[in-house]
Amino acid sequence: MVGQLIQNTPGTISLAQGVVSYGPPLAAMEIIRSFGSDPADHLYGPVQGIPELISVIENKLQKDNHISGDISKRIIVTAGANMAFLNALFAITDPGDEIILPTPYYFNHEMAIRMVNCTPLGVKTGADFQPCPEEIEKAITPRTRAVVTISPNNPAGIVYPEKTLREINRICAEHGIYHICDEAYEYFTYDRAKHFSPGSIKNADGHTISLYSLSKTYGFASWRIGYMLIPKSLYSPILKAQDTNLICATRIAQKAAIVALATGSAYCLEKREDIDTTRQHVIAALESIRNFSTFPSADGAFYILMRIDTDKKCMTLVRELIEKYRIAVLPGDAFGIDDGCYLRISYGALEADMVEKGIHRLINGLKHLV
Secondary structure, three states: OHHHHHHOOOOOEEOOOOOOOOOOOHHHHHHHHHOOOOHHHHOOOOOOOOHHHHHHHHHHHHHHOOOOOOOHHHEEEEOOHHHHHHHHHHHHOOOOOEEEEEEOOOHHHHHHHHHOOOEEEEEEOOHHHOOOHHHHHHHOOOOEEEEEEEOOOOOOOOOOOHHHHHHHHHHHHHHOOEEEEEOOOOOOEOOOOOOOOHHHOOOOOOOEEEEEEOOOOOOOHHHOOEEEEOOHHHHHHHHHHHHHHOOOOOHHHHHHHHHHHHHOOHHHHHHHHHHHHHHHHHHHHHHHHOOOEEOOOOOEOOEEEEEEOOOOOHHHHHHHHHHHHOEEOEEHHHHOOOOOEEEEEEOOOOOHHHHHHHHHHHHHHHHHHO
16 A cells, blocks of 8 residues: 555655665675576575575574574575565464464564464553563463564564563463564664574573574565574474475575675674664654654664554555655554554665655654644
């Protein structure tokens, strides 16, 4: 709906899409120029990923995520983190099962759950959209198969504390269900916020499913490369799910991913400095409309989820902003929040000057429409 409105309104600046403005490391682009000279480049690869990439991912998980042990046989390379999430659902659910999603949730997760004939259970979060372990535990039923956490968070732009993630992981273990951890924005933290990987918790390997992506970290959105770290018990069923749907991630993208990951997190962290500068400018600008809006401290990812003090439906407001002021954001009800009018702002997809122009349009539009 929002994409169609943008198409129908030429000149619209989009602060809606959740991607970064930069592309892959130069070394990754160089390596693909030689792709195709080896006859094996044109054949199916191993379902779980080519060995060289598995090895690089293993090193990364040990170094950056502090996940120890022999994990090579728990890694599966996927066509992005969304496919990893769907793989997990195929492996752990039957029709009619339930998956708990703290709200606001990532809408692709909700859609994927419904596509496998399961039920997404939205559980309200507390102040600043932080999850409440007690409420999550209350929501567990005999049909619950997993709790999903996203940190740093899309769409709220917050980071879950280590203590909270440890408690949710403990609850999942005690109830015999899985903890699915979406860590696509793992390097995008600001100020004093720190990312924590639940997969690093002692004895968590039997019930923790961790999802990762190169799309944001290395500007790889179109290459569709992600990976998942799973319990050994799920290795065979997830391989079957992936073999049925995809067979394997493309060899060309996997080879580029090897080089990208070898550059290390420094590539993303350097880009993050510019994103943080933009973030600070956006937050400062939004202070001018604090009289009718609120939003939590956006210390992760590259999103701000803003509540607007209005009786208008959020999609109505989004439509008016596009058609009258040529600025696009996403409505909060797409992320499962129905207790007011919320807008998600993404400041990572555009260069700083265009974001500044877009925020000016947004503020101007909201002042006239609210």
